[in-house]
Amino acid sequence: MSSMPSQDRKRKISWIDFIVVAVVIGFFVFIAQRISSVLIYKWDWSMVAPYIFYFDDDTGEWVANLLVQGLATTVRLALYGIVISALIGVIMGFCRTVNNLFLRMVARVYVEFIRNMPPIVFIFVFYFFISSQIMPLLGVDDFARNASPATLELIRFFAGDPLLFSNFISGLICLAMFEGAYITEIVRAGIQSIPRGQWEAATSVGLSRFHVLRYVILPQAVQRIVPPLANQFINLIKDSSIVSLISIQELTFMAVEVGVSTTRVFEVWIITAVFYFVICYGCAYTFTRMERRMGRSRR
Amino acid sequence: MNESVTAPVIELSGVSKFFDQFQALREVDMDVRLGEKVVVCGPSGSGKSTMIRCINRLESHDQGRIVVDGIELTHDMGNILAVRREVGMVFQQFNLFPHLTVLENCTLAPMRARKLSREEANRVAMEYLERVQIPDQANKYPAQLSGGQQQRVAIARSLCMKPRIMLFDEPTSALDPEMIKEVLDVMVELAKEGMTMVVVTHEMGFAKTVADKMVFMDHGEIVEVAPPQTFFNDPQSDRTKQFLSQILSH
Amino acid sequence: MADAGTSTALAQRGRNAKKPPLLLLWERSQRSPWVASVQFAAFAALLLWLAMLGAEQMGYLWQWYNIPQHFFREVDGEWIMGPLVKGLLVTLQIAAWCIILTLAAGLVTALLRMSDSLTGSALATGYLELVRNTPLLVQLYLFYFVISPILGVDRFWTGIICLTFYEATFVAEIIRAGIISVDRGQWEAADAGGLTRRDAYRYVILPQAVPLMLPPLTGQIINLIKHSAIVSVIAVTDLTTEGRNLIADTFMSFEVWFTVAGVYLVMTVSLSFFVTWLEHKIKVRT
Numbered sequence: 001m002s003s004m005p006s007q008d009r010k011r012k013i014s015w016i017d018f019i020v021v022a023v024v025i026g027f028f029v030f031i032a033q034r035i036s037s038v039l040i041y042k043w044d045w046s047m048v049a050p051y052i053f054y055f056d057d058d059t060g061e062w063v064a065n066l067l068v069q070g071l072a073t074t075v076r077l078a079l080y081g082i083v084i085s086a087l088i089g090v091i092m093g094f095c096r097t098v099n100n101l102f103l104r105m106v107a108r109v110y111v112e113f114i115r116n117m118p119p120i121v122f123i124f125v126f127y128f129f130i131s132s133q134i135m136p137l138l139g140v141d142d143f144a145r146n147a148s149p150a151t152l153e154l155i156r157f158f159a160g161d162p163l164l165f166s167n168f169i170s171g172l173i174c175l176a177m178f179e180g181a182y183i184t185e186i187v188r189a190g191i192q193s194i195p196r197g198q199w200e201a202a203t204s205v206g207l208s209r210f211h212v213l214r215y216v217i218l219p220q221a222v223q224r225i226v227p228p229l230a231n232q233f234i235n236l237i238k239d240s241s242i243v244s245l246i247s248i249q250e251l252t253f254m255a256v257e258v259g260v261s262t263t264r265v266f267e268v269w270i271i272t273a274v275f276y277f278v279i280c281y282g283c284a285y286t287f288t289r290m291e292r293r294m295g296r297s298r299r
Numbered sequence: 300m301n302e303s304v305t306a307p308v309i310e311l312s313g314v315s316k317f318f319d320q321f322q323a324l325r326e327v328d329m330d331v332r333l334g335e336k337v338v339v340c341g342p343s344g345s346g347k348s349t350m351i352r353c354i355n356r357l358e359s360h361d362q363g364r365i366v367v368d369g370i371e372l373t374h375d376m377g378n379i380l381a382v383r384r385e386v387g388m389v390f391q392q393f394n395l396f397p398h399l400t401v402l403e404n405c406t407l408a409p410m411r412a413r414k415l416s417r418e419e420a421n422r423v424a425m426e427y428l429e430r431v432q433i434p435d436q437a438n439k440y441p442a443q444l445s446g447g448q449q450q451r452v453a454i455a456r457s458l459c460m461k462p463r464i465m466l467f468d469e470p471t472s473a474l475d476p477e478m479i480k481e482v483l484d485v486m487v488e489l490a491k492e493g494m495t496m497v498v499v500t501h502e503m504g505f506a507k508t509v510a511d512k513m514v515f516m517d518h519g520e521i522v523e524v525a526p527p528q529t530f531f532n533d534p535q536s537d538r539t540k541q542f543l544s545q546i547l548s549h
Numbered sequence: 550m551a552d553a554g555t556s557t558a559l560a561q562r563g564r565n566a567k568k569p570p571l572l573l574l575w576e577r578s579q580r581s582p583w584v585a586s587v588q589f590a591a592f593a594a595l596l597l598w599l600a601m602l603g604a605e606q607m608g609y610l611w612q613w614y615n616i617p618q619h620f621f622r623e624v625d626g627e628w629i630m631g632p633l634v635k636g637l638l639v640t641l642q643i644a645a646w647c648i649i650l651t652l653a654a655g656l657v658t659a660l661l662r663m664s665d666s667l668t669g670s671a672l673a674t675g676y677l678e679l680v681r682n683t684p685l686l687v688q689l690y691l692f693y694f695v696i697s698p699i700l701g702v703d704r705f706w707t708g709i710i711c712l713t714f715y716e717a718t719f720v721a722e723i724i725r726a727g728i729i730s731v732d733r734g735q736w737e738a739a740d741a742g743g744l745t746r747r748d749a750y751r752y753v754i755l756p757q758a759v760p761l762m763l764p765p766l767t768g769q770i771i772n773l774i775k776h777s778a779i780v781s782v783i784a785v786t787d788l789t790t791e792g793r794n795l796i797a798d799t800f801m802s803f804e805v806w807f808t809v810a811g812v813y814l815v816m817t818v819s820l821s822f823f824v825t826w827l828e829h830k831i832k833v834r835t
Contacts, residue, residue: 016666024672034699101585106592116771116817117810118778121789125806133603200357201394201453205408205460206384209376215407219398234682241684245782252686265694273683273691280682 041266048267051258070254071275073160077240077250081175082233088180093187107184114181119242123174127246131170140166164249171248179236186232190225191217230287234280251275308333308464308495309354313363316349323349325519336496338506341516342542347499351466355386368463384412387457391469393449395441401452402437405459427455431485447478451485467498501546507531515539604803612801616808619795636791637812643709643777643787648770650713655720662725680718685779688715693783708780716773723769727762728754764828771817788812
């Protein structure tokens, strides 16, 4: 048997297991003891449950409450965010690889600027800028205020509460700008991972640079871009929690609200973490399965 | 003077090329006339690949000038594209496009750069695939072919652009021994049809049958240029003699 | 020998002849790094000007001259630290503690993950998945509202524990990747030479794996500094918190945020230069 650690090696019970189990049990006993005797915390899940769904006596229907509404906003942010940031990423990633030094500098500065700054500092700075300058410039507020009832319904479906439309859009732009930098690097790596020989062969048959990219490089790069892009989608869901700090009413924001109003913070935060975990783990699991299936069909 | 009859289609004069401090080409002068077959040989690192890659500007030269088919290679992208459409290139590593079928590999450039219709491009491609004797593999992907077959597809792909000149950069070096012949056969055929060819290779048998002119390079210089008979039987330079004794003794 | 620039006669035969000289000049300028730099400077200036214009329309009053005193101030001939420097020191303090704790926790996690032990690897995997699939901010709230009252620690240490909990997963993966990336043949040679597992690690594997780990570990320190800004959410008085307080006091939003961002940039960018240098050095050596 080799000493090399590997995924498929048979695992067995050893002295390490006893230590691990003892430590874990000890930890939980300690925690339980602290909760019941020192903090004297009274668990009450029934107080928090209505904030997920509650039964409306008037209409006789189950209605989604704050936490689920927040979750819906998180999902919207993630879906729109990945589209916009992928767009930014493809354009900037392409700029990272061109001959034109000016475009390369613009893309490089964008990427380095965002990747070297704490996300929350970026969000604060950029949100202040966007909400105070870009939004009025685009007239988003007026648009949402003067929209016809039909448009309002559309906004409600796609972006949640129309009163918070401008706020939602600002948060979305912040998030997309932020993730765009990471996707830029994914796209750049994808393009640059194509062997030099492919460029050389394609240019030597007389294709222009645009045609080389369009017909030879990008089709191959896409296969290498999609898996990390899927992973970035999960990161985007996680990073979207940060926009709660600029009052975008997504899951984390709602959790803070519910925590304050019910004072059942243990339950609220455990539920919130479970929500995120289920979504992110679910996505990760699905993407891995899909990748494996696509990998198989390509052989 | 037969120069007026067959003016050079490739003309290198005083071409130098640097990779940082390293000088890969030292004032190389070379002419290739229409229909001529030139075989370039030399030890590895002698600059023969660099020279051939300068001819269709996969590398840019730093000094001197290169004129191909009456077009001087400068930074002008239009000139470069024009030259590349006249010059076909076959690589050591085939460099087929893995995401396209054999047929699509051959039709891509004619359709995009020559603006042929799909039918026309397909017709031309099939014609050349037959010439390299693999028309039945047209709808397979490169990964499904053997190395020899891939290299023949690469040759067909270049020919589909109807180039006036073909460059071969060690076309058989990456092949298993049993596949070398099928590729060389195709190249001999091509030579017989009168294609202008510049071939970097160590296949001396091929050189003897096909070459009009042998070029020996070492340390970025052209050491010796001679017809094959003289080159193999009566080499002038000591470096050539040494090289030939090493390569022919096996 | 003529060089490429002077060979006008031959160039006449090419396509250049058809091009007007202005176009040629333009094309040549496209390749110059100076032209690109000037273009970029102009572009940056344009963005800056637009931002200034916007700020002006809001009636924003720039007070850059007020910023330096928040770094250092002279009182009675003595220099005292302003809030920004105090905040920076707290950030560095958090980072220093986290680096030590993260290395330890990451190493233990990596070893557990690669061990033969069933529960050990299950625990490590569970921990990694848990951290990977929840946002850092939610973890911070969990630690602040749930874990810290249970353990009875203050917010400063809550921040450190939470960041360690988060960053250690990355460090564990770096260590594991470093060990696994050592060529299979090295393991086999060590086994064939009759080395025990521990000796194989000590004399063969780690000497090769550690240099591979250093650049990504330094990169992780950059991330740590970036991520540490999040502890401002639970009001640990780090650089970001001090910045937010300063804005609340002085309303100099733009100046303070730009300054804070600048300080972070200086720290992270200089570290990333260090990473590049380290990578280069290691590549040269091997």
